[in-house]
Amino acid sequence: MSLMLSKKEHTQIPDQTFPINIFHIHYPEPHIIPLHWHEHLEWIIIANGSFRVQVGSTFQDLVKGDLVFVNTKQIHSAFPKSRDSELYAIVFNDSLIRNLGLDNTEKKYILPLLSKDRDIPSYFKANSPESLLIKECLMNVMRDYFDKPxxxxxxxxxxxxxxxxxxxxxxxxxSLQKQNQEKGSIDPVLVHLSHSSHEPLSIKQAASMCCLSPNYFCSLFKKATGKTLTEYMNMLRIHEAEHLLRTRKYTVQQVAFMVGYTNLTYFGRVFKKLKNATPSEYFKNN
Structure with missing residues (x-):
């Protein structure tokens, strides 16, 4: 059985000559952005409710009006904190903002952005001056993209x-630069889990990936993600289990093994805690 675990995403771009697409993530459709990365840039607009958002090794609880910028090849995810949570994701290729002409904007701004030579912020809170200006830009982008005048x-x-x-x-x-530098030390584990959350991973192994002591790794991981390593892995695994159950191609037992659980009882207990339903109930009702 092949796993469809979140890693590199092949984003659907309808027109390769104008590479942009806009996604509306909302209930009752699966309104989760699983942990993944892609070679495009992305703006996320929190339209309603709240989400726990990850970009690289940083995490923020965001609410209506907040914005997120995702650079190329940055792992990111968004998990809703309530049923009414919804967001828009504007995904676009760097070719839309590249300029190969003679003016200095390509060298001064675009190349440092794409190569990550500048410490670019990811999160913009709703009422900050920059957010208000950026949101107006993005709302106009969505309007023109959908209306196509x-x-x-x-x-x-x-x-x-x-x-x-x-x-x-x-x-x-x-201050944001220092915060990102400190949290960046757990990046190797986050990248590993973006494609291998179904594999066992002990705290000792995870700490070794980051060249940290187990105690310091646990402290940094909890500070960055708000979760323990086990809680974070369970979140990723149960999201993938939810996706596999919705396909209706596999039994509950098969799904449990595919996402990394060898104990079916434990899988059921974790699934119910995170989804307020047993795997069997979820399978029947979705």
Whole structure:
């Protein structure tokens, strides 16, 4: 059996000559962005409710109006904290903002952004000056993308560039840089779990991946994610179990083994704790 665990995502881009797509994540459709990465850039707009969002090794609880920027090849996820939670994800290729002409914007801004030479913030709280300006850009991007008036491609491209400009105005926040540097030490484990959460992983093994002592690793991991290593792995595994059960291709026992549980009773207990239903109940009702 092949696992469809979250890792590199092959994002659906309808028009490769204008590489952008917008996704509306909401109930009753699965309104989770599983842990993954892709080669595009992404803006996330929290439209309602609240989400626990991860970008790289940083985590934030975000609410309506908050924004998230995801750079190329950054692992990220968003887990809803209530049923009414919804978000929009604007995913676009860097070719939309690249400029191979003679002006200096490519070298001064775009290349440092894509190569991660600048410490770019990921989270923009709803009422900050930058967020208000960026959100106006992104709302206009969505309107023009869906309505497609003549010339909309130019407007979408211009507004994406404008949103990137506001990012650079915020990029000098040194307190955020220090926070990201400290939390970055658990990155090897987060990357590993993005494609191998079904495999056993002890605290000792995880700490060794990060060249840390087990106690210090546990402290950093809890501080960054808000969860213990076991809780975090369970969250990833149960999300994948939810996806597999919805396909209706596998039995509950098969799903448990596929996502990494050898004890069916323990799998059922963890699943019910996170989903408020047993795996069998979920299988019957979805």
């Amino acid at each position: 003549f010339g909309y491609e130019l407007l979408v491209k211009a507004r994406l560039l404008e949103s990137i400009g506001y990012i650079f105005q915020k990029a000098g926040d040194t």
